[in-house]
Amino acid sequence: MLDVSMNNLQFGYDKELVLSGVDYKVKAGDFVCLLGQSGCGKSTLLRLIGGLEKSSPQELLVGGRPVDGPSLDRAMVFQDYGLFPWMTAGDNIEIALKQKYRDWDKHQRKAKALEWVRNLGLDEDLYDKYPMNLSGGQRQRFATARAFALDAPLLLMDEPFGALDAVTKALLQDTVLELWENGKENRKTIFFVTHSVEEALLLATDILVLGQAPSKIIYTHSFTEATKPRRETLFTDPAILDLRNHLTKIINDEINERASRLKEEKANGDPGKTSFFKRKKAV
Amino acid sequence: MGNFLKSYWGVIAIGSFVLIGYILLTDVFGVLSPFLFPSIFDVVILFPKYSDQLFTGLKSSLLLLTTAYVLAAICGIALGTLIGLKSGIRKNVTPYINAFSAIPVPLLTPYAINLFPSFKAASIFLIWLAAFWVILGTTIGAVMSIDKRYLETASTLELPKMEKLFRIILPAASPSILVGCSIALTLSFMMLAVAEMFGATSGMAYFVQYYSDFAKFDVVMLGFLFTASVLVLIMYIFDMIKHRILHWTINN
Numbered sequence: 001m002l003d004v005s006m007n008n009l010q011f012g013y014d015k016e017l018v019l020s021g022v023d024y025k026v027k028a029g030d031f032v033c034l035l036g037q038s039g040c041g042k043s044t045l046l047r048l049i050g051g052l053e054k055s056s057p058q059e060l061l062v063g064g065r066p067v068d069g070p071s072l073d074r075a076m077v078f079q080d081y082g083l084f085p086w087m088t089a090g091d092n093i094e095i096a097l098k099q100k101y102r103d104w105d106k107h108q109r110k111a112k113a114l115e116w117v118r119n120l121g122l123d124e125d126l127y128d129k130y131p132m133n134l135s136g137g138q139r140q141r142f143a144t145a146r147a148f149a150l151d152a153p154l155l156l157m158d159e160p161f162g163a164l165d166a167v168t169k170a171l172l173q174d175t176v177l178e179l180w181e182n183g184k185e186n187r188k189t190i191f192f193v194t195h196s197v198e199e200a201l202l203l204a205t206d207i208l209v210l211g212q213a214p215s216k217i218i219y220t221h222s223f224t225e226a227t228k229p230r231r232e233t234l235f236t237d238p239a240i241l242d243l244r245n246h247l248t249k250i251i252n253d254e255i256n257e258r259a260s261r262l263k264e265e266k267a268n269g270d271p272g273k274t275s276f277f278k279r280k281k282a283v
Numbered sequence: 284m285g286n287f288l289k290s291y292w293g294v295i296a297i298g299s300f301v302l303i304g305y306i307l308l309t310d311v312f313g314v315l316s317p318f319l320f321p322s323i324f325d326v327v328i329l330f331p332k333y334s335d336q337l338f339t340g341l342k343s344s345l346l347l348l349t350t351a352y353v354l355a356a357i358c359g360i361a362l363g364t365l366i367g368l369k370s371g372i373r374k375n376v377t378p379y380i381n382a383f384s385a386i387p388v389p390l391l392t393p394y395a396i397n398l399f400p401s402f403k404a405a406s407i408f409l410i411w412l413a414a415f416w417v418i419l420g421t422t423i424g425a426v427m428s429i430d431k432r433y434l435e436t437a438s439t440l441e442l443p444k445m446e447k448l449f450r451i452i453l454p455a456a457s458p459s460i461l462v463g464c465s466i467a468l469t470l471s472f473m474m475l476a477v478a479e480m481f482g483a484t485s486g487m488a489y490f491v492q493y494y495s496d497f498a499k500f501d502v503v504m505l506g507f508l509f510t511a512s513v514l515v516l517i518m519y520i521f522d523m524i525k526h527r528i529l530h531w532t533i534n535n
Binding site: 086 | 432433442443450455
Protein backbone atom coordinates (compact mmCIF):
# COMPACT_ATOMS: atom_id res chain seq x y z
CA MET A 1 0.00 0.00 0.00
CA LEU A 2 1.47 3.31 -1.10
CA ASP A 3 -0.12 6.72 -1.47
CA VAL A 4 0.80 8.94 -4.39
CA SER A 5 0.94 12.74 -4.35
CA MET A 6 1.13 14.74 -7.52
CA ASN A 7 1.88 18.35 -6.65
CA ASN A 8 1.58 20.66 -9.64
CA LEU A 9 3.47 17.98 -11.60
CA GLN A 10 5.04 19.12 -14.85
CA PHE A 11 6.92 17.09 -17.40
CA GLY A 12 8.01 17.44 -21.00
CA TYR A 13 9.98 15.58 -23.66
CA ASP A 14 12.67 17.82 -25.16
CA LYS A 15 10.91 21.15 -25.58
CA GLU A 16 7.40 19.76 -25.71
CA LEU A 17 5.41 20.00 -22.50
CA VAL A 18 3.24 16.94 -21.91
CA LEU A 19 1.97 17.38 -18.36
CA SER A 20 1.36 20.76 -16.80
CA GLY A 21 0.07 21.28 -13.30
CA VAL A 22 -1.21 17.78 -12.49
CA ASP A 23 -2.40 18.00 -8.92
CA TYR A 24 -3.97 15.04 -7.14
CA LYS A 25 -3.53 12.86 -4.10
CA VAL A 26 -4.22 9.14 -4.32
CA LYS A 27 -4.87 7.28 -1.11
CA ALA A 28 -3.14 3.97 -0.47
CA GLY A 29 -5.30 1.10 -1.72
CA ASP A 30 -7.17 3.14 -4.33
CA PHE A 31 -7.79 1.84 -7.84
CA VAL A 32 -7.20 4.84 -10.09
CA CYS A 33 -8.15 4.76 -13.75
CA LEU A 34 -6.65 7.38 -16.05
CA LEU A 35 -8.79 8.39 -19.00
CA GLY A 36 -8.15 10.80 -21.83
CA GLN A 37 -7.52 11.11 -25.54
CA SER A 38 -4.40 9.63 -27.18
CA GLY A 39 -1.26 11.62 -26.53
CA CYS A 40 -2.66 13.43 -23.49
CA GLY A 41 0.05 12.06 -21.20
CA LYS A 42 -1.67 9.17 -19.40
CA SER A 43 1.18 6.74 -20.10
CA THR A 44 3.74 9.47 -19.37
CA LEU A 45 2.18 9.99 -15.94
CA LEU A 46 2.36 6.24 -15.34
CA ARG A 47 6.01 6.15 -16.46
CA LEU A 48 6.80 9.02 -14.10
CA ILE A 49 5.26 7.15 -11.17
CA GLY A 50 7.08 3.99 -12.28
CA GLY A 51 10.39 5.87 -12.34
CA LEU A 52 10.98 5.29 -16.06
CA GLU A 53 10.93 9.07 -16.52
CA LYS A 54 12.37 11.58 -14.10
CA SER A 55 10.25 14.26 -12.45
CA SER A 56 11.17 17.14 -10.14
CA PRO A 57 11.63 15.62 -6.66
CA GLN A 58 8.83 17.40 -4.82
CA GLU A 59 6.29 17.30 -7.64
CA LEU A 60 5.73 13.55 -7.34
CA LEU A 61 5.84 11.61 -4.10
CA VAL A 62 5.17 7.89 -3.71
CA GLY A 63 4.74 6.77 -0.12
CA GLY A 64 5.92 10.25 0.90
CA ARG A 65 9.22 9.90 -0.99
CA PRO A 66 10.35 11.35 -4.31
CA VAL A 67 10.53 8.83 -7.13
CA ASP A 68 14.14 7.97 -7.88
CA GLY A 69 14.10 5.44 -10.70
CA PRO A 70 12.23 2.14 -11.09
CA SER A 71 11.68 -0.06 -8.06
CA LEU A 72 10.28 -3.48 -7.21
CA ASP A 73 7.75 -1.60 -5.05
CA ARG A 74 6.16 -0.36 -8.26
CA ALA A 75 5.33 -3.29 -10.54
CA MET A 76 4.41 -2.47 -14.12
CA VAL A 77 2.26 -4.24 -16.68
CA PHE A 78 2.58 -2.97 -20.23
CA GLN A 79 0.12 -3.23 -23.12
CA ASP A 80 2.59 -5.28 -25.13
CA TYR A 81 2.92 -7.87 -22.37
CA GLY A 82 6.51 -7.07 -21.39
CA LEU A 83 7.54 -10.73 -21.31
CA PHE A 84 11.04 -11.61 -22.45
CA PRO A 85 10.53 -13.86 -25.48
CA TRP A 86 13.75 -15.83 -24.92
CA MET A 87 12.59 -17.06 -21.52
CA THR A 88 9.76 -19.45 -20.79
CA ALA A 89 6.63 -17.88 -19.35
CA GLY A 90 7.55 -19.39 -15.97
CA ASP A 91 11.11 -18.04 -16.10
CA ASN A 92 9.65 -14.61 -16.77
CA ILE A 93 7.97 -14.75 -13.38
CA GLU A 94 10.89 -16.43 -11.63
CA ILE A 95 13.45 -13.83 -12.73
CA ALA A 96 11.31 -11.19 -11.03
CA LEU A 97 10.89 -13.29 -7.88
CA LYS A 98 14.65 -13.85 -7.78
CA GLN A 99 15.14 -10.10 -7.31
CA LYS A 100 12.34 -9.72 -4.79
CA TYR A 101 13.13 -12.76 -2.63
CA ARG A 102 16.89 -13.06 -2.85
CA ASP A 103 17.20 -15.75 -0.17
CA TRP A 104 14.66 -18.08 -1.80
CA ASP A 105 15.83 -21.16 -3.67
CA LYS A 106 14.57 -22.18 -7.12
CA HIS A 107 11.87 -24.49 -5.71
CA GLN A 108 10.41 -21.73 -3.55
CA ARG A 109 10.39 -19.34 -6.48
CA LYS A 110 8.72 -21.88 -8.73
CA ALA A 111 6.08 -22.69 -6.10
CA LYS A 112 5.26 -19.01 -5.70
CA ALA A 113 5.18 -18.46 -9.46
CA LEU A 114 2.89 -21.47 -9.97
CA GLU A 115 0.58 -20.18 -7.25
CA TRP A 116 0.11 -16.94 -9.20
CA VAL A 117 -0.20 -18.78 -12.49
CA ARG A 118 -3.17 -20.63 -10.96
CA ASN A 119 -4.54 -17.41 -9.42
CA LEU A 120 -4.64 -15.86 -12.85
CA GLY A 121 -6.59 -18.82 -14.17
CA LEU A 122 -3.75 -20.25 -16.24
CA ASP A 123 -3.01 -23.90 -16.89
CA GLU A 124 0.23 -25.06 -15.23
CA ASP A 125 1.20 -26.79 -18.49
CA LEU A 126 1.79 -23.35 -19.99
CA TYR A 127 4.51 -22.61 -17.44
CA ASP A 128 7.34 -24.01 -19.57
CA LYS A 129 6.10 -22.60 -22.86
CA TYR A 130 7.72 -19.65 -24.59
CA PRO A 131 5.70 -16.44 -25.04
CA MET A 132 5.53 -16.97 -28.82
CA ASN A 133 3.60 -20.19 -28.18
CA LEU A 134 0.99 -18.44 -26.02
CA SER A 135 -2.09 -16.48 -27.04
CA GLY A 136 -2.30 -12.74 -26.37
CA GLY A 137 -4.57 -13.33 -23.38
CA GLN A 138 -2.27 -15.96 -21.90
CA ARG A 139 0.76 -13.70 -22.30
CA GLN A 140 -1.06 -10.85 -20.58
CA ARG A 141 -2.09 -13.17 -17.76
CA PHE A 142 1.54 -14.21 -17.25
CA ALA A 143 2.63 -10.56 -17.24
CA THR A 144 -0.09 -9.77 -14.69
CA ALA A 145 0.85 -12.86 -12.65
CA ARG A 146 4.44 -11.60 -12.54
CA ALA A 147 3.30 -8.19 -11.30
CA PHE A 148 1.06 -9.69 -8.60
CA ALA A 149 3.66 -12.30 -7.60
CA LEU A 150 6.07 -9.46 -6.81
CA ASP A 151 3.51 -8.33 -4.26
CA ALA A 152 4.38 -4.72 -4.98
CA PRO A 153 2.26 -2.25 -3.03
CA LEU A 154 1.83 -0.12 -6.16
CA LEU A 155 0.76 -1.60 -9.47
CA LEU A 156 1.00 0.41 -12.69
CA MET A 157 -0.94 -0.96 -15.64
CA ASP A 158 -0.63 0.74 -19.03
CA GLU A 159 -3.59 -0.25 -21.22
CA PRO A 160 -2.92 -3.87 -20.30
CA PHE A 161 -6.03 -5.27 -21.94
CA GLY A 162 -6.13 -2.90 -24.93
CA ALA A 163 -5.18 -5.53 -27.49
CA LEU A 164 -7.37 -8.37 -26.20
CA ASP A 165 -10.70 -9.65 -27.46
CA ALA A 166 -13.84 -8.73 -25.51
CA VAL A 167 -14.25 -12.05 -23.67
CA THR A 168 -10.61 -12.35 -22.61
CA LYS A 169 -10.63 -8.70 -21.61
CA ALA A 170 -13.74 -9.17 -19.41
CA LEU A 171 -12.25 -12.26 -17.75
CA LEU A 172 -8.99 -10.47 -17.01
CA GLN A 173 -10.80 -7.37 -15.71
CA ASP A 174 -12.74 -9.56 -13.28
CA THR A 175 -9.56 -11.38 -12.22
CA VAL A 176 -7.65 -8.17 -11.54
CA LEU A 177 -10.59 -6.67 -9.68
CA GLU A 178 -10.99 -9.81 -7.59
CA LEU A 179 -7.27 -9.95 -6.73
CA TRP A 180 -7.31 -6.28 -5.79
CA GLU A 181 -10.46 -6.63 -3.66
CA ASN A 182 -9.11 -9.76 -1.94
CA GLY A 183 -6.19 -7.68 -0.67
CA LYS A 184 -8.68 -6.16 1.84
CA GLU A 185 -6.88 -3.79 4.23
CA ASN A 186 -3.59 -4.40 2.38
CA ARG A 187 -5.01 -3.61 -1.02
CA LYS A 188 -2.54 -2.53 -3.63
CA THR A 189 -2.72 0.96 -5.03
CA ILE A 190 -3.37 0.54 -8.73
CA PHE A 191 -2.96 3.03 -11.56
CA PHE A 192 -4.67 1.78 -14.69
CA VAL A 193 -4.46 3.59 -18.03
CA THR A 194 -7.35 2.93 -20.40
CA HIS A 195 -9.21 4.42 -23.34
CA SER A 196 -12.42 2.70 -22.37
CA VAL A 197 -14.87 4.62 -20.19
CA GLU A 198 -16.70 1.36 -19.38
CA GLU A 199 -13.47 -0.29 -18.24
CA ALA A 200 -12.70 2.67 -16.00
CA LEU A 201 -16.20 2.61 -14.51
CA LEU A 202 -15.94 -1.10 -13.81
CA LEU A 203 -12.51 -1.07 -12.20
CA ALA A 204 -11.88 2.31 -10.60
CA THR A 205 -12.43 3.76 -7.19
CA ASP A 206 -11.13 7.03 -8.66
CA ILE A 207 -11.42 8.14 -12.27
CA LEU A 208 -9.12 10.92 -13.47
CA VAL A 209 -9.65 12.47 -16.88
CA LEU A 210 -6.67 14.21 -18.41
CA GLY A 211 -7.16 17.11 -20.84
CA GLN A 212 -5.26 17.72 -24.03
CA ALA A 213 -1.48 18.12 -23.86
CA PRO A 214 0.06 19.92 -22.08
CA SER A 215 -2.47 18.28 -19.85
CA LYS A 216 -3.74 18.47 -16.35
CA ILE A 217 -6.61 16.69 -14.63
CA ILE A 218 -9.83 18.18 -15.95
CA TYR A 219 -12.32 15.90 -14.22
CA THR A 220 -12.31 13.50 -11.29
CA HIS A 221 -14.87 11.13 -9.90
CA SER A 222 -14.60 8.92 -6.84
CA PHE A 223 -16.75 5.94 -5.91
CA THR A 224 -17.46 4.58 -2.47
CA GLU A 225 -17.84 0.85 -1.79
CA ALA A 226 -21.60 1.31 -2.09
CA THR A 227 -21.62 3.33 -5.32
CA LYS A 228 -18.87 1.40 -7.13
CA PRO A 229 -20.36 -0.04 -10.35
CA ARG A 230 -20.50 -3.81 -10.93
CA ARG A 231 -20.54 -5.55 -14.26
CA GLU A 232 -24.22 -6.45 -13.75
CA THR A 233 -25.23 -2.82 -13.20
CA LEU A 234 -22.82 -1.16 -15.60
CA PHE A 235 -25.34 -0.85 -18.40
CA THR A 236 -28.55 -0.73 -16.37
CA ASP A 237 -28.03 1.66 -13.46
CA PRO A 238 -29.24 5.13 -14.64
CA ALA A 239 -26.72 6.96 -12.43
CA ILE A 240 -23.85 4.99 -13.93
CA LEU A 241 -25.19 5.48 -17.44
CA ASP A 242 -25.38 9.23 -16.81
CA LEU A 243 -21.83 9.24 -15.52
CA ARG A 244 -20.69 7.20 -18.53
CA ASN A 245 -22.31 9.70 -20.92
CA HIS A 246 -20.83 12.59 -19.01
CA LEU A 247 -17.31 11.13 -19.13
CA THR A 248 -17.68 10.32 -22.83
CA LYS A 249 -18.86 13.87 -23.50
CA ILE A 250 -15.91 15.40 -21.63
CA ILE A 251 -13.44 13.30 -23.62
CA ASN A 252 -15.22 13.96 -26.92
CA ASP A 253 -15.34 17.70 -26.25
CA GLU A 254 -11.60 17.62 -25.66
CA ILE A 255 -11.08 15.69 -28.89
CA ASN A 256 -13.24 18.14 -30.88
CA GLU A 257 -11.50 21.12 -29.35
CA ARG A 258 -8.12 19.68 -30.18
CA ALA A 259 -9.16 18.85 -33.74
CA SER A 260 -10.41 22.43 -34.25
CA ARG A 261 -7.23 23.84 -32.77
CA LEU A 262 -5.05 21.67 -35.02
CA LYS A 263 -7.06 22.76 -38.08
CA GLU A 264 -6.68 26.39 -37.08
CA GLU A 265 -2.96 25.99 -36.45
CA LYS A 266 -2.52 24.27 -39.79
CA ALA A 267 -4.33 27.10 -41.52
CA ASN A 268 -2.09 29.66 -39.75
CA GLY A 269 1.08 27.63 -40.39
CA ASP A 270 1.76 27.37 -36.63
CA PRO A 271 3.35 24.07 -35.55
CA GLY A 272 1.34 24.29 -32.32
CA LYS A 273 3.95 23.01 -29.89
CA THR A 274 4.20 24.63 -26.51
CA SER A 275 7.78 25.30 -25.54
CA PHE A 276 8.65 23.58 -22.29
CA PHE A 277 10.92 26.44 -21.31
CA LYS A 278 8.44 29.13 -22.24
CA ARG A 279 5.80 27.26 -20.30
CA LYS A 280 8.04 26.85 -17.28
CA LYS A 281 8.72 30.58 -17.36
CA ALA A 282 5.04 31.36 -17.58
CA VAL A 283 4.26 29.09 -14.63
CA MET B 284 17.11 -41.46 -43.05
CA GLY B 285 13.62 -40.82 -44.38
CA ASN B 286 13.43 -37.55 -42.45
CA PHE B 287 16.88 -36.52 -43.64
CA LEU B 288 15.90 -37.05 -47.28
CA LYS B 289 12.63 -35.21 -46.69
CA SER B 290 14.42 -32.21 -45.11
CA TYR B 291 17.25 -31.98 -47.60
CA TRP B 292 15.73 -33.21 -50.85
CA GLY B 293 16.19 -29.74 -52.39
CA VAL B 294 19.86 -29.60 -51.42
CA ILE B 295 20.42 -33.15 -52.70
CA ALA B 296 18.59 -32.35 -55.95
CA ILE B 297 20.71 -29.25 -56.65
CA GLY B 298 23.91 -31.16 -55.79
CA SER B 299 22.93 -34.03 -58.08
CA PHE B 300 22.08 -31.58 -60.86
CA VAL B 301 25.50 -29.88 -60.61
CA LEU B 302 27.30 -33.23 -60.45
CA ILE B 303 25.46 -34.65 -63.46
CA GLY B 304 26.10 -31.40 -65.34
CA TYR B 305 29.83 -31.65 -64.59
CA ILE B 306 29.95 -35.30 -65.68
CA LEU B 307 28.15 -34.43 -68.93
CA LEU B 308 30.49 -31.50 -69.65
CA THR B 309 33.65 -33.52 -68.90
CA ASP B 310 33.29 -37.31 -69.28
CA VAL B 311 30.36 -37.52 -71.71
CA PHE B 312 30.68 -34.58 -74.16
CA GLY B 313 34.25 -33.47 -73.32
CA VAL B 314 33.30 -29.77 -73.57
CA LEU B 315 35.61 -28.68 -70.75
CA SER B 316 39.39 -29.00 -70.86
CA PRO B 317 40.33 -32.30 -69.14
CA PHE B 318 43.55 -30.66 -67.95
CA LEU B 319 41.78 -27.95 -65.91
CA PHE B 320 38.58 -29.91 -65.28
CA PRO B 321 39.47 -33.57 -64.71
CA SER B 322 36.88 -36.32 -64.50
CA ILE B 323 35.23 -36.41 -61.10
CA PHE B 324 35.88 -40.16 -60.94
CA ASP B 325 39.63 -39.57 -61.40
CA VAL B 326 39.54 -36.99 -58.63
CA VAL B 327 37.66 -39.14 -56.11
CA ILE B 328 40.04 -42.09 -56.46
CA LEU B 329 42.92 -39.80 -55.46
CA PHE B 330 41.49 -39.34 -51.97
CA PRO B 331 43.14 -42.39 -50.28
CA LYS B 332 46.53 -41.33 -51.62
CA TYR B 333 46.30 -37.73 -50.36
CA SER B 334 44.13 -38.26 -47.30
CA ASP B 335 47.04 -37.95 -44.85
CA GLN B 336 48.05 -34.58 -46.31
CA LEU B 337 44.46 -33.41 -46.42
CA PHE B 338 43.76 -34.28 -42.78
CA THR B 339 47.06 -32.80 -41.60
CA GLY B 340 46.11 -29.65 -43.49
CA LEU B 341 42.64 -29.72 -41.97
CA LYS B 342 44.09 -29.94 -38.46
CA SER B 343 46.46 -27.06 -39.11
CA SER B 344 43.75 -24.88 -40.72
CA LEU B 345 41.23 -25.57 -37.98
CA LEU B 346 43.75 -24.64 -35.32
CA LEU B 347 44.32 -21.26 -36.96
CA LEU B 348 40.68 -20.70 -37.71
CA THR B 349 39.29 -21.74 -34.34
CA THR B 350 41.82 -19.75 -32.33
CA ALA B 351 41.33 -16.60 -34.38
CA TYR B 352 37.55 -16.88 -34.66
CA VAL B 353 36.90 -17.61 -30.99
CA LEU B 354 39.15 -14.72 -29.95
CA ALA B 355 37.42 -12.43 -32.46
CA ALA B 356 33.98 -13.47 -31.19
CA ILE B 357 34.95 -12.85 -27.55
CA CYS B 358 36.62 -9.48 -28.27
CA GLY B 359 33.98 -8.34 -30.77
CA ILE B 360 30.99 -9.19 -28.60
CA ALA B 361 32.54 -7.85 -25.38
CA LEU B 362 33.75 -4.57 -26.89
CA GLY B 363 30.69 -4.21 -29.11
CA THR B 364 28.38 -4.57 -26.13
CA LEU B 365 30.34 -2.00 -24.16
CA ILE B 366 30.41 0.49 -27.03
CA GLY B 367 26.76 -0.17 -27.86
CA LEU B 368 25.67 0.52 -24.30
CA LYS B 369 27.84 3.54 -23.56
CA SER B 370 27.03 6.43 -25.85
CA GLY B 371 30.01 8.43 -24.55
CA ILE B 372 32.49 5.75 -25.58
CA ARG B 373 30.61 5.19 -28.84
CA LYS B 374 30.82 8.86 -29.79
CA ASN B 375 34.59 8.90 -29.28
CA VAL B 376 35.58 5.61 -30.88
CA THR B 377 33.18 5.42 -33.85
CA PRO B 378 35.37 7.52 -36.22
CA TYR B 379 38.34 5.23 -35.49
CA ILE B 380 36.30 2.07 -35.96
CA ASN B 381 35.04 3.42 -39.27
CA ALA B 382 38.54 4.34 -40.39
CA PHE B 383 40.36 1.14 -39.40
CA SER B 384 37.64 -1.33 -40.35
CA ALA B 385 37.72 0.09 -43.90
CA ILE B 386 41.31 -1.07 -44.46
CA PRO B 387 41.21 -4.37 -46.38
CA VAL B 388 42.78 -6.93 -44.06
CA PRO B 389 44.89 -8.71 -46.78
CA LEU B 390 46.73 -5.39 -47.26
CA LEU B 391 48.02 -5.72 -43.70
CA THR B 392 49.77 -9.03 -44.47
CA PRO B 393 53.30 -7.51 -44.74
CA TYR B 394 52.82 -5.71 -41.42
CA ALA B 395 51.56 -8.88 -39.75
CA ILE B 396 54.55 -10.91 -41.00
CA ASN B 397 56.98 -8.29 -39.74
CA LEU B 398 55.29 -7.55 -36.44
CA PHE B 399 54.52 -11.07 -35.25
CA PRO B 400 57.20 -13.58 -34.23
CA SER B 401 55.85 -16.49 -36.28
CA PHE B 402 53.79 -17.29 -39.34
CA LYS B 403 51.14 -18.84 -37.15
CA ALA B 404 50.75 -15.73 -34.96
CA ALA B 405 50.59 -13.49 -38.04
CA SER B 406 47.94 -15.71 -39.64
CA ILE B 407 45.87 -15.80 -36.49
CA PHE B 408 46.07 -12.02 -36.29
CA LEU B 409 44.84 -11.54 -39.86
CA ILE B 410 41.96 -13.97 -39.52
CA TRP B 411 41.11 -12.46 -36.13
CA LEU B 412 41.06 -8.94 -37.55
CA ALA B 413 38.79 -9.85 -40.48
CA ALA B 414 36.27 -11.50 -38.16
CA PHE B 415 36.63 -8.94 -35.37
CA TRP B 416 35.51 -5.88 -37.35
CA VAL B 417 32.35 -7.59 -38.56
CA ILE B 418 31.41 -8.95 -35.13
CA LEU B 419 32.22 -5.63 -33.46
CA GLY B 420 30.12 -3.64 -35.92
CA THR B 421 27.09 -5.91 -35.78
CA THR B 422 27.25 -6.19 -31.98
CA ILE B 423 27.32 -2.39 -31.57
CA GLY B 424 24.32 -2.09 -33.89
CA ALA B 425 22.51 -4.99 -32.22
CA VAL B 426 22.93 -3.62 -28.70
CA MET B 427 21.94 -0.11 -29.78
CA SER B 428 18.76 -1.35 -31.41
CA ILE B 429 17.51 -3.53 -28.55
CA ASP B 430 13.81 -2.97 -28.05
CA LYS B 431 13.47 -0.30 -25.35
CA ARG B 432 10.62 -2.25 -23.74
CA TYR B 433 12.94 -5.07 -22.71
CA LEU B 434 15.34 -2.68 -21.03
CA GLU B 435 12.49 -0.87 -19.29
CA THR B 436 11.00 -4.12 -18.04
CA ALA B 437 14.45 -5.13 -16.78
CA SER B 438 14.71 -1.77 -15.00
CA THR B 439 11.36 -2.19 -13.28
CA LEU B 440 12.57 -5.60 -12.04
CA GLU B 441 15.76 -4.00 -10.69
CA LEU B 442 17.96 -6.65 -12.31
CA PRO B 443 21.63 -6.42 -11.26
CA LYS B 444 24.05 -5.30 -13.99
CA MET B 445 25.52 -8.73 -14.76
CA GLU B 446 22.12 -10.44 -14.78
CA LYS B 447 20.79 -7.69 -17.04
CA LEU B 448 23.77 -8.18 -19.39
CA PHE B 449 23.60 -11.96 -19.66
CA ARG B 450 19.84 -12.52 -19.35
CA ILE B 451 18.44 -9.47 -21.14
CA ILE B 452 20.91 -7.50 -23.26
CA LEU B 453 22.83 -10.34 -24.92
CA PRO B 454 19.77 -12.52 -25.63
CA ALA B 455 17.86 -9.51 -27.00
CA ALA B 456 20.80 -8.62 -29.24
CA SER B 457 21.64 -12.21 -30.15
CA PRO B 458 19.73 -12.43 -33.48
CA SER B 459 21.79 -9.60 -35.01
CA ILE B 460 25.03 -10.62 -33.27
CA LEU B 461 24.71 -14.12 -34.74
CA VAL B 462 24.17 -12.71 -38.23
CA GLY B 463 27.48 -10.89 -37.75
CA CYS B 464 29.15 -14.06 -36.44
CA SER B 465 27.92 -15.96 -39.48
CA ILE B 466 29.33 -13.37 -41.93
CA ALA B 467 32.56 -13.27 -39.89
CA LEU B 468 32.91 -17.05 -40.18
CA THR B 469 32.71 -16.88 -43.98
CA LEU B 470 35.24 -14.03 -44.00
CA SER B 471 37.51 -16.06 -41.73
CA PHE B 472 37.60 -18.87 -44.30
CA MET B 473 38.62 -16.37 -46.97
CA MET B 474 41.32 -14.89 -44.75
CA LEU B 475 42.50 -18.40 -43.91
CA ALA B 476 43.23 -18.96 -47.59
CA VAL B 477 45.17 -15.66 -47.75
CA ALA B 478 47.03 -16.42 -44.52
CA GLU B 479 48.07 -19.89 -45.67
CA MET B 480 49.53 -18.55 -48.87
CA PHE B 481 52.63 -17.22 -47.13
CA GLY B 482 55.00 -19.22 -44.99
CA ALA B 483 52.63 -22.14 -44.33
CA THR B 484 53.77 -25.76 -44.51
CA SER B 485 50.34 -27.32 -44.27
CA GLY B 486 46.70 -26.32 -44.43
CA MET B 487 43.70 -26.69 -46.70
CA ALA B 488 44.45 -23.55 -48.75
CA TYR B 489 48.16 -24.40 -48.74
CA PHE B 490 47.34 -27.81 -50.24
CA VAL B 491 45.46 -26.21 -53.14
CA GLN B 492 48.12 -23.56 -53.67
CA TYR B 493 50.97 -26.10 -53.54
CA TYR B 494 49.52 -28.48 -56.17
CA SER B 495 48.32 -25.69 -58.47
CA ASP B 496 51.97 -24.53 -58.64
CA PHE B 497 52.73 -27.96 -60.14
CA ALA B 498 49.65 -27.76 -62.39
CA LYS B 499 48.23 -30.94 -60.83
CA PHE B 500 44.64 -29.83 -61.25
CA ASP B 501 43.12 -33.20 -60.39
CA VAL B 502 44.70 -32.91 -56.90
CA VAL B 503 43.72 -29.22 -56.79
CA MET B 504 40.14 -30.29 -57.51
CA LEU B 505 40.38 -32.84 -54.70
CA GLY B 506 41.56 -30.06 -52.39
CA PHE B 507 38.61 -27.87 -53.46
CA LEU B 508 36.12 -30.66 -52.82
CA PHE B 509 37.64 -31.49 -49.44
CA THR B 510 37.72 -27.83 -48.37
CA ALA B 511 34.14 -27.29 -49.54
CA SER B 512 32.97 -30.36 -47.58
CA VAL B 513 34.67 -29.07 -44.43
CA LEU B 514 33.13 -25.62 -44.88
CA VAL B 515 29.67 -27.10 -45.37
CA LEU B 516 30.10 -29.17 -42.22
CA ILE B 517 31.34 -26.21 -40.15
CA MET B 518 28.53 -23.94 -41.39
CA TYR B 519 26.01 -26.69 -40.63
CA ILE B 520 27.29 -26.98 -37.06
CA PHE B 521 27.24 -23.18 -36.77
CA ASP B 522 23.64 -23.05 -37.99
CA MET B 523 22.64 -25.73 -35.48
CA ILE B 524 24.16 -23.67 -32.66
CA LYS B 525 22.47 -20.54 -34.02
CA HIS B 526 19.06 -22.20 -34.17
CA ARG B 527 19.52 -23.48 -30.65
CA ILE B 528 20.27 -19.99 -29.36
CA LEU B 529 17.50 -18.37 -31.40
CA HIS B 530 14.84 -21.02 -30.78
CA TRP B 531 12.58 -18.32 -29.34
CA THR B 532 12.39 -16.24 -32.50
CA ILE B 533 9.39 -16.49 -34.78
CA ASN B 534 11.41 -17.51 -37.84
CA ASN B 535 12.74 -20.57 -36.05
